[in-house]
Amino acid sequence: MFFVDLRRLILLLATASSLLTMGYTLYGAYSAERTLLIEQALEKNRAYALKLASSTDAFIANLQQQLRYSASVLSTALPQAELTLGDEVRRLQEQNNSFNSVLILNDEGRVLANAPQQLSLIGTTLKGEGTQLALHTKEPVISPPYLSATGRLLIFISHPIFDGDGNYKGLVGGSIYLHEPNSLNALLGEHFYRDGSYIYVVDQHKRLIFHRDVARIGEVVHGNPAIDAVSQGQSDAIALRNVKGVDMLTGFAPSSDVKWGVVVQSPTKVVLDELTVLLGKVLRNSIPFFVAVQILIWMLAMLIAKPLRQLARQAPHLDSANASSRISQVHAWYFESRQIKLAMLLGLKRVNRKMGVMNVERNTDPLTGLNNRRGMAAVLQQWKETDTPFSVLTVDIDHFKRINDTHGHDIGDLVLSFLADTMRACTRETDLICRVGGEEFCIFLPDQDIDQALQLAERLRILISETNSPAGSPITISIGLAHWPVHAREHSTVLKLADAALYKAKRNGRNRVELCDPIISDEDVKTA
Template sequence: MPGWIPKRLGLIKFQVLLTGLLAFSLAGTTAVLTGVALTKQNDSMTDSILQSNFEGARNLNVSMNKLLDLMMRELGAAAKFIGGQEGPLEQQAGYVNEMLGGRRFFAGAVLLDAKGVVRASTPGLLMQAGEALDEQVVEMALALPRPFVSGAFIAPNGHCAVLVSHPVMNRDGQRLGVVAGVIDLDERNVFSDFFEHASRSKNGTYAYLVNERGQVMLNPDDQRSGELIAPEVLRQTFPNEDIRYAAVRNTEGREVLAGYLTIPKIGWGIVFQSPAEVVDEALGVLIKAQLAWILPLFVLMLLVSLGIARKLAAPFAALTAAARQISAGERMVDPPFTRHWNYEAHHLAKAMMWAVGALQHQADRMSEQARTDGLTGLANRVCLEERVADMETGNQPYALLVLDIDHFKSVNDVYGHQTGDEALVHLARMISLEAGGESFAFRFGGEEFVVLLPGGGLEDGLDLAERIRSRMEHTVSPTGRPITVSIGAAACPRHGETFGEVFERADQALYQAKRSGRNRTAAAEELLPVG
């Protein structure tokens, strides 16, 4: 029989029992605090990735809209020129090749007469004069008095394609037909370049294009087809624009964190997703770092406990109550007692508070990291939502600025992503210098930043916005020259009762500033009426 069990009584010594209880309490406290911190970190990282993927989908959406506008303008210019020429459409073949050839946007271009028959096409398109395209696509293109973007159809060469068309009118306003560009979805095209770049930007992140039914139109990597989300799952998960991101399962049954946005002009959808394993991998690294720090401390405290745990009776209840308080997730500020007549009990309480204080400090540090942007050092979106919730609870007015760097994609393309990151840090530093101690700056996502002025009005926000804009305009950035920003301003309750309403107005003002030439500030009142 073990020596620590008295043979005569068959009872465990109190010293051993208390030591075991203390070890259990320390282990339980460590597990609870670490578990709570990891849970918060997991939720924060998941939400951050979901929001980041939605921002990725939104950036692709902006790029696609700009690209479609450029296509329409090019087709419109060609249609105007061809319509102004004399003679039948067959004689305009040279103009079609001259104005729309070269594969800048399209795999090729065609000129269709009013019956939908091909009258001219660019070389290499494998379509001859007198041929007819997909009947349903041609009917819609000819029926509409405006530019048209078709759904996917099978071209005469057997490839899946999309038609972008513009009506051709003669000088008398009579419709002669349409001039159209063909985008070959089965070959490398202008759309696939955007999506391939997005998929390379992050490890495991993937972007692709679907039609209004959720069916894949453009998949930049056929080897990753199993990672796509089934059409019915997309329709059920994102039934409207109110739901922008969610955790769903792909066709392989694996969970992915997906952002989704519809392209308004044509109804196509952009899916921007990351595997959920990226969160697990990050948490795995965090757990290893915590264990490397916690285990030595735990062993040290256990050794100290073995030396001082002798005949403690009175402090037992107090220490147990303290352990229950910690296990319940409550913060422990004061020790169960500051001094005790029992020497061992006195130092045991000090040792316990040392361990708990260190663990609480670690939990606080992890919580702070979850609320801080790792690149710029500014507070992140989670912190913004907490501060806004506090202000809305107290019905406190505030001004809101939404800003981002003009032509930030060009900074990345020309100087590289490292310089792009340094430009974001530069903007964060300029905002902090101007914001002072009464305003709060946040990195909202990507190159977009938010500044909150508690108690401020629109005029206060515009004054701060102009100072930030002017400082950026006159300060050399990491690119070696100044970079500019556009800023939108709104105020609560002047432009809305909720943060969502105020942010939407400020965001609209930001895009108004960009449409007005960039490097400027716009207030919500300056917005042009819709329509």
């Protein structure tokens, strides 16, 4: 059989420990930094989405304010010449490129003025979803995205026009074409996409109204947890996989006025690329130090293993005549090797003698020659395996401390031996007598019932009380008695019951035998 020597074992363990420590440290640092970067990216995207949502609300509110002002102007100008109306729609359409087109309609939906002029809609009655919604409600309206008669996806923002008497005269409104350049696209689209991040906006029906891929505008998206959440007015940040299978870190927030949802996404890979580069630098800087440590460990391993290796070579030859001389020549320069060396020298003298008396000492009380607790446990285990019934007597010398105090511990030891000899004389060879501690003993009577055990206990008690002890006068003993399996199902419980009976004998005046209380459950004893 092949065995690894200590030098190689130290080197192997040290190398493995170093590798594991370095690996775990790098892994822990990577995991912690990865979590931090992801959390920061998620929070950054969520905060940016909130900012864009707020900016979008402010932008739409500004458009509504422009239309509100225009409606107040038109409330007196509407009956006048169409030239005045044309000037107003051109002003709204050209002043900040907010609207792709601007219209003024009367209360029946007929176009009174439009900008740009190329639309040529004057006199036309519009039936579009946005205009019909505005005419029907006669209130300021931001329509959901819908397809115009020309097939363009647009949003129509309008404000009603009332005359001085409060009569509804029509509306002024502007269209924002979602596929074409305008101020809304500029607001949402002026961002840096070098790291693969991008923004898109959905309405409350999960339809894309802004996306860097213009072809996707108008698409209704299902199964996207970010869109599902932001459509319900929630603001949060989550990690998800987009429709192209790319892992993304997504932040989203709703706009409170127009019920749109702004979603900001960054590729997870881009966020973690910086961490990978940093980890590589750390690893490259750690390798030279690791190699230097391994060389030092190898040198120390040789130095530490040398005396132990020399002692190990002498181990097979301990029975030789010059074994002690060879072991003495080993230079044991540190504590452990020196102690092993001394132990080997001492072991040569003691090993044979120890082997002969070891078993006896394990199970025997050295003072009385009775079984100790270990010997008792071994015999009880055998009885348990064979279901051998037994009675147990717990015996304690009354006022033993007084004997030690009066006559000294030597006489006390003689009294203990005297009691042990008397118990041997009163019992059978098959009975088990144990000293379990101090002046306390146990007598186990296999296959003897309670009456037989009581007779033995009384005979022993009387004999002790009538016989002079080494103290110069008789002593007395108290005895508790229990039976297995009459009083309990577990051996440990029977011993507790016998102890309880012994204490009862002590309380009732000593120099007496007490039987344990009958019919008590094991559970009651454990909780007593």
